[in-house]
Amino acid sequence: MEEPVDTATAILASAAVLLRERTFDDISYRVLADEVGISERTIYRQYPTRAHLLAALSNWIEQTRFPLPPFVTVSDFRAAVHERFRAFDTLPAYAYVGARASAISPTLDTEPAYITRAIEAMLDVAAPTLNRRDRRRVAASLRYFSSAMFWARLRTGFDLDAGEICDAFDRAVDTVLAKLPDATWAEP
Amino acid sequence: MTEPTAVPALSGTQEAILAAYAGLIEEVGSDDVSNRVIARRAGIAERTVFRNYPTRVDLLLATAAWLEATVFAREESHSIFDIPLAIRDAMQRYDARPELAHVVAETAMRGVNGATPSPGRAQLERLLDGEVPSLDAAQRRAVIAALSHLDSVGTWVTFRREFGMDRRDIADAAAWAAEAVLDRIRDRVAP
Known part of the structure; x- marks a missing residue:
């Protein structure tokens, strides 16, 4: 696994782990917060909407998995x-x-x-x-x-x-x- | 897609829910609209929305199918060689309702969640098999796949987002690409 350098990246790395067992729609901010070990509020601060999370997650996956x-x-x-x-x-x-x-x-x-x-x-x-x-x-x-x-x-x-x-x-x-x-x- | 997508018959209540949701998406600029607000707009109880569409994904899938069959419906094509014209019209329709077009585009790309990314496939196959029956399996598959791909809202999203094209340029480029796909089979029509 990559070494997450900041909260924003740690959230994406955890979301990618969760994607192995469920779809994006089934990754709630609550589940994601538990996985990262931070508050839901912190995730909202980084990704105000699920569309922001989806776009950032896609960019990160693109760079790390599909260069x-x-x-x-x-x-x-x-x-x-x-x-x-x-x-x-x-x-x-x-x-x-x-x-x-x-x-x-x-x-x-x-x-x-x-x-x-x-x-x-x-x-x-x-x-x-x-x-x-x-x-x-x-x-x-x-x-x-x-x-x-x-x-x-x-x-x-x-x-x-x-x-x-x-x-x-x-x-x-x-x-x-x-x-x-x-x-x-x-x-x- | 060249004819209205087969949508399961909707009850009056369901149609009211989908129309209310679509209207709100255009006003708010996002599909993130609460069931309470949808219910109020449709003039029904919130639990009626839940009863018809238990999850947000259910609601989105139904809304996208309804939009493709109504707002974005294609005129029926009678020949595979009419498809570029249908694509040109469809791109102009998507461009006139961008928020709704994005909802349909995202819903079609939900992967394994029951979305149908190529609703017009059967129609394309019927036309192609009737007019150009001599293609081998790989040729046939490539033509159907390319036309299905071009005759979708994904074309509008991609051309707009990646190339900054306006309505006219998107309609032109999409129809041009479809003509390119047909070039190879233009003179292979069964007599």
Whole structure:
């Protein structure tokens, strides 16, 4: 386990432990307070609403359990996403928290996720002459197909495992990239 | 989703509860509204809310399903190649009611708690199998999965939050992506 450095992090670490045996909805502030050994009031001070707790917990899980491998090229991007989907499959309860946190109204963290910026940077290099609208269409599509939401939807709605989800992801990426003329892509 | 989601028939009281809750969510800007306040708005006793929806998760699931079937209902598509148009309309509808859209989005991502993240899947499969029956299993699954994913409120949330897109840009990008998914099968329609 990580060494919690402050109260806010200790609360997240305990919430992550509790997630192994119950869903986020079933982790009340009272249960969480008992687990950390602090008062409920202290948790409210750190996380005024459950949405704040969910967003912070998701960020912390993302950093500690699902770090995104860096990527520059499209094939590195595919490999990085495959690695994440496989990691999600080994810790589904944690990945569901990420999918859910990405669906709520933004609370504390209104910055785009790191993967969003990385996809935009990848396209800047791979397709430098691509017009702005098509660039955003491609970036948004790639971002959405590489999300925890995509993994969660295919796992719960389609009963797919990580291998099958990676296959569906690859095919979606192919269709998006095929929209652009071949000449768009910079020579590696 | 391309037709109203199958929602279990609601009693008048249930519909009043869900409508009251949805109205309050939009006013308060959060789904954190007490049953007492919901009951008062619906003009019923608080215990009636509990009797119909014993937990908050029950209430949220019912509210999200009701919203998808009413406020966010799609016009029925008669072809898989109409789906991008339905997606474009749906994105505009989500954008007009952002608080409600977020409630539907979060509810769909509750994981194992009984949410149905792809309510329109059966409809997409029916259309695709009727028009393009020659796909192999993996191709078929990929098309259905990609379109289900795009035809959901998650698209609106992600494009807005991660790219700061406005209503027009979200509708455009979502429909564009759906057209991309269909490109591969555009000329494979059964005669």
